[in-house]
Structures are given as C-alpha cells and as structure tokens.
Amino acid sequence: MQSIKASSYEIVFNTSGYEILNTLIQTATYSKIFIIVDSHTQEHCLPLFLSTLETSIAIEVIEIVPGEENKTIETCSGVWDALADLDADRKGLIINLGGGVVTDLGGFVASTFKRGMDFINIPTSLLAMVDASVGGKTGVDLGTLKNLIGVINNPKLVVIDTGFLATLPKIEMRSGLAEMYKHGLIASKAYWQQLSDLTTMTTNDLNALIYDSVFIKNEVVLKDPTEQNLRKTLNYGHTLGHAIESYCLSHKDLKKLLHGEAIAIGMILESYISAKITGLPQSQLDQIHKVLSDMYDPVSFKKNDIEHIIELLKHDKKNSNGKVKFVLLESIGKGIIDQEVPNELIYEAFDFYAATP
Incomplete structure (x- = not known):
C-alpha cells in the first residue's frame, strides 16, 4: 500500500x-x-x-x-x-x-x-x-x-x-471498527456504505478499509492540525461516548466498556440529537441505529446513570465558556461542529437508544 x-x-x-x-x-x-x-x-x-x-x-x-x-x-x-x-x-x-x-x-x-x-x-x-x-x-x-x-x-x-x-480478540476488533464508522459518518457517505455490510469482508477488504479510514482522518488533521474547526468533527459520538466510558469505568456495578463500544453508543445518541437539531434525515438515523445496534451489544442505563453521565459532560474538551459543544450530523458524511444541546433532548436520545431499531 x-x-x-x-x-x-x-x-x-x-x-x-x-x-x-x-x-x-x-x-x-x-x-x-x-x-x-x-x-x-x-x-x-x-x-x-x-x-x-x-x-x-x-x-x-x-x-x-x-x-x-x-x-x-x-x-x-x-x-x-x-x-x-x-x-x-x-x-x-x-x-x-x-x-x-x-x-x-x-x-x-x-x-x-x-x-x-x-x-x-x-x-x-x-x-x-x-x-x-x-x-x-x-x-x-x-x-x-x-x-x-x-x-x-x-x-x-x-x-x-x-x-x-x-x-486481537473479536471484541477489540469491534472497538476499533467504531472509529471507522465515525470516519464515514462525518466525512464520506460512500465509506459508511462500505462498512454497513461486512458479512463478505475479506482480508484484502479489511486492509483497504483501514487504509481509507486512516486517509480520511489524516485529511481532516491536515486541514486543522490544532483542532480549531474541522478537526472537531473527529469527536463525533465522543461527547456522550467519553462520558459514558468514564462513568462505566468508575462504577463497579456497570460493565466496563471498551472505547469503541462507548463511542458506538455515543454515535447512536448523537445521531438522534442530530435528527432533532441539524436535520439528519429519519431514514439515515434509522440506518445508523440499525448498523451500530447490530454490531454492538446493548447497554442498559437507568435514569440515575443518565443524570451522572450528563454531569460528566462539563469536562468535555470541546466545551467553550462553560457550554457543552456537540458535533452533530447534517447528513451521513457531513458533520456540524459547536452545537448546543438541551438536557431534555439527551434524555430523549437515551430513550431512543433503548428502543429496538
């Protein structure tokens, strides 16, 4: 290569x-x-x-x-x-x-x-x-x-x-795959579509998909190396995903999640929010939910868990002037940065996540 x-x-x-x-x-x-x-x-x-x-x-x-x-x-x-x-x-x-x-x-x-x-x-x-x-x-x-x-x-x-x-065990492979899904969602609808059905994937296919994923990330970083604007899109799914990962790490009664597992949940949640705020089409939201839910095991969150996860959002590195800033999707392949999200919409997103796609 x-x-x-x-x-x-x-x-x-x-x-x-x-x-x-x-x-x-x-x-x-x-x-x-x-x-x-x-x-x-x-x-x-x-x-x-x-x-x-x-x-x-x-x-x-x-x-x-x-x-x-x-x-x-x-x-x-x-x-x-x-x-x-x-x-x-x-x-x-x-x-x-x-x-x-x-x-x-x-x-x-x-x-x-x-x-x-x-x-x-x-x-x-x-x-x-x-x-x-x-x-x-x-x-x-x-x-x-x-x-x-x-x-x-x-x-x-x-x-x-x-x-x-x-x-690598399969669970670690799935964890890495989440970041590849993210690259498609923020930058390339065609790449996302390639990843949407991996049932016939060969070793050569995997090598090509890895190469394309690295290429997408590198192109974003080249345009914005210090994360002032475009590079923020690489944090799609990470605002809630990181909070979920941190919360699960600190609570022994919850399963510890690998990074990609938490980010997959974050991407489903932030896709729902995108449909409500930035116009992500319902059909694309349903596709994202289905693909990610089929790949990753569901995790159950109680109301108290969600309250604590929302509280952790104040530590997100993208925050500005005390306000939580999300990356959302206008459509598959197009991310939108610096979006504010009301807490009630985050609760709705967790309800959506809990539903069967």
Whole structure:
C-alpha cells in the first residue's frame, strides 16, 4: 500500500513500512532505542517486531500494565523513572508498540521527558491503527476523565502492520471498527456504505478499509492540525461516548466498556440529537441505529446513570465558556461542529437508544 503523507511524518504500511523504519533509524543516529509495550504486546507482538529491526543500537523494553484504567500520570511516572534509570537522553528514540493506551501514553511520555524525545508509533490494535496512532494527539486520563492531560505532538513515523490484528480478540476488533464508522459518518457517505455490510469482508477488504479510514482522518488533521474547526468533527459520538466510558469505568456495578463500544453508543445518541437539531434525515438515523445496534451489544442505563453521565459532560474538551459543544450530523458524511444541546433532548436520545431499531 502507498504511504500516506501527514504534516511532518509518513504513515506507512506492512512490509514496506519496516524498510522505511529501518532507514530512519540508520540515518538518525539515535543514542538508544526504548520500546514501550504492555504485557499483551510484550508477549504477542514484540518478538515479531524485533525480528524486523536492523540496528546495532542498544534496545531497552519498558512494559506497562494494559487497560484504560492504567492510562494515568502514575503510569507515566513509572515510565519516566525507567527512562531515567536507563540513562535515556534527548537523542534516544521511543517506539510505542501497542494499542491506543500505549500510543497515547507513550507519545505523551516522549513529548515531555527531557522536554521531548523522538517517537514512532507501531499500532497493534485496530483502534490504534485507524485513530489513536495518527494525528499527533498524546495524553492520559485524569482519574476516569478521558484524555484531559496531554499535548499534540507528531511522531516521526507511524508503521501500520495489519498482521498484528491476528492477535486481537473479536471484541477489540469491534472497538476499533467504531472509529471507522465515525470516519464515514462525518466525512464520506460512500465509506459508511462500505462498512454497513461486512458479512463478505475479506482480508484484502479489511486492509483497504483501514487504509481509507486512516486517509480520511489524516485529511481532516491536515486541514486543522490544532483542532480549531474541522478537526472537531473527529469527536463525533465522543461527547456522550467519553462520558459514558468514564462513568462505566468508575462504577463497579456497570460493565466496563471498551472505547469503541462507548463511542458506538455515543454515535447512536448523537445521531438522534442530530435528527432533532441539524436535520439528519429519519431514514439515515434509522440506518445508523440499525448498523451500530447490530454490531454492538446493548447497554442498559437507568435514569440515575443518565443524570451522572450528563454531569460528566462539563469536562468535555470541546466545551467553550462553560457550554457543552456537540458535533452533530447534517447528513451521513457531513458533520456540524459547536452545537448546543438541551438536557431534555439527551434524555430523549437515551430513550431512543433503548428502543429496538
């Protein structure tokens, strides 16, 4: 697959990606290489990745505990301590080998240790391939509040090897698929239609869909790298989705949701709101509800749950002057930013979500 040019780096794919990675390492004269993994990627992905590296530079592996609940400043402190103990300097290179938690946290660690080290993302989950590893957003959660601490800082390279997807459970694949659905909903009706029926999907089809998803996100980021306008559309489904994810993480009586599972719920809710505020046609709302409900298991929310979820909206990063700002849809393929939504409409949206499509 052809590489995708981002603002200051390339997104490269599969075997050719490793060739470009090795060339970069050989020409950049790094003092040492630090590979950040979690316990899953340490076992399932690291041996394969190390077999592709062609370098005599010293390599150190730093392992973190997997899971969104460990995407914290405390975990960063552990990695910073490890880097200091291993005599890391600003001429070192950090390679983040893992899913969205590893690429988000590893990018933030690299961006802040000694005021900045180069880093490369090697995403191993579908979610990280199509979303987290691309676009330069790095960061960690503040308690259960999603991604409140972080910076936008681009990697030197992103290598997407879809072979790593063979190590993923189906639930993780579905989580990543949610971000691909989002890319279609905000930017490409044709892409959304491709994703609407995956019953006959082949490996080649999946590779092409991943490529197109990355291409869509990169085009948005190129036009608005610091999220002043257009890039906000990438948060579609995330205003309520992040609040739902945070709420479920902090309540032991509720099932913890993977990021994509929460975002899928958020997209159904925000599609209903879109039909009421920005004119999303009823037929498109029904299609979105049906496709996402068929893909993701339903979650039951009580009135008290919804009240607390709405309260969490005040922490959303898109808020301005104390007002919650939503991304809504005018139609499939066209997102509208900076929309205010009354709370009563959010309650209605949860009623709609609970109904069978």
